[in-house]
Amino acid sequence: ILWVSLHEQxxxxxxxxxxxxxxDNSGAKRVMCxxxxxxxKGARLGDxxxxxxxxxxxxxxxxKGDVVYGVxxxxxxxxxxxxxxEVQFDxxxxxxVNNKGELIGTRVFGPVPHELRKKKHLKILALAEHIx
Amino acid sequence: xxxxxxxxxxxxxxxxxxxxxxxxxTRALAARGFSTVGTAEVSVExxxxxxxxxxxxPRIKFKRPDKTARHIMNILNxxxxxxxxxxxxxxxxxxxxxxxxxxxxxENKRRESTLKGIVIARRNAGIATTFRLxxxxxxxxxxxVFPLYSPNIKEIKILDRKKVRRAKLYYLRDRMNALKx
Numbered sequence: 001i002l003w004v005s006l007h008e009q010x011x012x013x014x015x016x017x018x019x020x021x022x023x024d025n026s027g028a029k030r031v032m033c034x035x036x037x038x039x040x041k042g043a044r045l046g047d048x049x050x051x052x053x054x055x056x057x058x059x060x061x062x063x064k065g066d067v068v069y070g071v072x073x074x075x076x077x078x079x080x081x082x083x084x085x086e087v088q089f090d091x092x093x094x095x096x097v098n099n100k101g102e103l104i105g106t107r108v109f110g111p112v113p114h115e116l117r118k119k120k121h122l123k124i125l126a127l128a129e130h131i132x
Numbered sequence: 133x134x135x136x137x138x139x140x141x142x143x144x145x146x147x148x149x150x151x152x153x154x155x156x157x158t159r160a161l162a163a164r165g166f167s168t169v170g171t172a173e174v175s176v177e178x179x180x181x182x183x184x185x186x187x188x189x190p191r192i193k194f195k196r197p198d199k200t201a202r203h204i205m206n207i208l209n210x211x212x213x214x215x216x217x218x219x220x221x222x223x224x225x226x227x228x229x230x231x232x233x234x235x236x237x238x239e240n241k242r243r244e245s246t247l248k249g250i251v252i253a254r255r256n257a258g259i260a261t262t263f264r265l266x267x268x269x270x271x272x273x274x275x276x277v278f279p280l281y282s283p284n285i286k287e288i289k290i291l292d293r294k295k296v297r298r299a300k301l302y303y304l305r306d307r308m309n310a311l312k313x
Contacts, residue, residue, distance in 0.1 A: 009302075074272065078275075078277070081237075081239070082238070082239070083237065083238070083279075083282060083284050084260075084262075084278075084279045084282060085276055085277055085278045085279065085282070085284075086276065086277040087274065087275070087276045087277075088274070088275050088276075089272055089273070089274055089275075090272055090273035090274070090275075090305070091272065109270075110270050110271060110272050111269040111270045111272055111274065114237070114239045115239075117239065118239070129270045130269050130270040132269055132274055132276075
């Protein structure tokens with residue numbers, strides 16, 4: 001978090017040790033990022049990260065302590081669009097994928113941005129409740 | 133028959149009326165100097181006795197380049213804003229307005245989506261005036277910044293105007309229940 005003035009919080013990238021929420025039904029609840037697979041400073045909206053599962057549901061496809069890949073679907077850092085608008089969410093969230101980019105879970109909760117279309121994560125877009 | 137000015141700006145030119153000029157001001161000075169055609173000889177005679185100064189053409193006011201540039205940019209900005217305003221009416225969105233807008237995004241394959249939310253900030257910058265919309269989407273708060281004069285925004289409708297005592301309502305991020313959404 002950066003503070004530009006007293007009122008403006010500027011959220012920055014998703015980097016090592018960032019806690020993220022998991023918004024699919026793969027079994028994990030919280031994941032800590034250990035590596036961002038794109039960008040020197042960290043991951044943004046739509047990028048892939050490697051994370052370690054910190055909290056998981058008892059019976060799920062992933063357990064606590066697993067190292068998983070994830071796609072960032074909600075980021076608190078604003079992302080610019082080509083028409084001049086920007087979008088930012090209130091939290092950081094990922095969905096768990098395998099290293100090829102295919103989803104592990106079968107449902108996705110919450111809104112997703114349509115930046116994922118350009119990154120070719122069409123399965124996530126198809127399962128999403130709402131596309132922002 | 134062209135107007136009797138040389139377009140060779142490399143060398144100093146001496147047009148008919150006797151005014152010497154250099155560089156890019158050549159044409160302007162020459163044009164302004166035309167008025168002294170008839171009186172050139174008379175003034176030279178007078179000044180021979182009074183002062184050793186050569187006759188100077190009427191002064192051109194030359195402002196600082198950045199001031200002129202800023203003035204020109206302001207005019208261009210205003211023209212652009214007026215042009216957009218004549219094409220479609222854009223209501224006055226102020227912080228605290230609850231607004232419903234129809235946007236057409238190219239990324240979503242040209243589908244018109246309806247967004248409803250509260251305006252929490254507005255930044256005035258001529259044609260790049262933007263406003264910040266906060267809405268709840270599927271249980272998650274989303275803030276978006278839109279250029280007010282964007283052609284992608286098809287329609288803005290103001291549903292309600294809340295009384296707020298601030299220009300930037302960033303405190304709403306912490307309290308999601310207070311002002312409706």
